[in-house]
Amino acid sequence: MKKDTRWEGVYSFEDSPFLIETLSDLREQDTDNIAFRKGLVRLGRYMGYELTKTMDFEEVEIETPLEATIGLKGKDRKNVLIITVLRVAIPLMEGLIKTLESARVGIVSASRGPAPDFDIKMDYIKVPKLKEEDTLIICDPMIATGSTLISVMRELKSCGMPKRVVVVGVIGAPEGIDAIKKEFPETEIYVTKMDRELNKKGYILPGLGDAGDRAFGEPVKVSLLPQMHNLE
Numbered sequence: 143m144k145k146d147t148r149w150e151g152v153y154s155f156e157d158s159p160f161l162i163e164t165l166s167d168l169r170e171q172d173t174d175n176i177a178f179r180k181g182l183v184r185l186g187r188y189m190g191y192e193l194t195k196t197m198d199f200e201e202v203e204i205e206t207p208l209e210a211t212i213g214l215k216g217k218d219r220k221n222v223l224i225i226t227v228l229r230v231a232i233p234l235m236e237g238l239i240k241t242l243e244s245a246r247v248g249i250v251s252a253s254r255g256p257a258p259d260f261d262i263k264m265d266y267i268k269v270p271k272l273k274e275e276d277t278l279i280i281c282d283p284m285i286a287t288g289s290t291l292i293s294v295m296r297e298l299k300s301c302g303m304p305k306r307v308v309v310v311g312v313i314g315a316p317e318g319i320d321a322i323k324k325e326f327p328e329t330e331i332y333v334t335k336m337d338r339e340l341n342k343k344g345y346i347l348p349g350l351g352d353a354g355d356r357a358f359g360e361p362v363k364v365s366l367l368p369q370m371h372n373l374e
């Protein structure tokens with residue numbers, strides 16, 4: 143894990159050849175959606191493992207079949223709420239809960255409109271109770287303009303105040319990190335790699351293209367169904 147000195151509380155895993163090898167497969171344009179999803183699950187699993195190094199554990203007495211000894215029990219690991227930003231955070235979340243297996247999981251459906259406004263449409267949100275001892279992990283593989291995550295975090299404000307707010311992404315762009323840090327300075331951000339910049343259409347360079355389409359296929363129909371309103 144490497145601190146990015148441009149911001150407080152921002153880290154990448156560019157010092158991990160294994161994670162960067164996995165990211166390189168995702169970037170490769172010929173990688174199909176099966177391999178793409180598997181790569182995201184793998185990144186989630188190992189980034190989750192790295193994240194546990196920032197969490198509190200306590201020493202506990204345990205009895206082996208032969209004698210008493212001292213072991214560790216994760217305190218924070220039991221108090222995790224993961225927010226999955228549709229679509230492409232699904233495989234990343236699947237990886238994270240392999241390490242953070244007692245996590246509760248919330249879903250937010252968010253979609254970014256075209257340049258130059260990049261309007262965010264949030265259609266659906268379902269979030270379990272947020273406790274004050276929780277580590278709130280918001281996962282979304284791509285942090286481009288940051289607009290999606292900012293909209294999600296504004297919405298989550300009414301859910302309560304957790305112990306930590308952590309963003310887990312795969313690729314970040316400096317523009318998006320600046321925007322998030324400006325509005326939510328306390329948020330910790332962990333990405334596999336910080337990339338160079340955004341192009342005019344808001345895609346990250348060098349990036350990996352449209353992550354949702356690469357994981358799940360390019361949509362031919364995108365609409366808000368009327369029966370999705372006012373669900374309890």
Ligand SMILES: O=P(O)(O)OC[C@H]1O[C@H](OP(=O)(O)OP(=O)(O)O)[C@H](O)[C@@H]1O
Binds near residue numbers: 228230253260287355
């Ligand atoms: O930082 P931003 O500029 O807001 O862009 C990042 C967002 O773009 C992608 O989602 P997209 O809107 O393409 O939805 P999808 O996952 O359904 O393709 C990605 O998963 C992020 O949520």
Ligand SMILES: O=c1cc[nH]c(=O)[nH]1
Binds near residue numbers: 347
């Ligand atoms: O590069 C980008 C930017 C936003 N969303 C993506 O899927 N890719």
Ligand SMILES: [Mg+2]
Binds near residue numbers: 352353354355
């Ligand atoms: Mg997309």
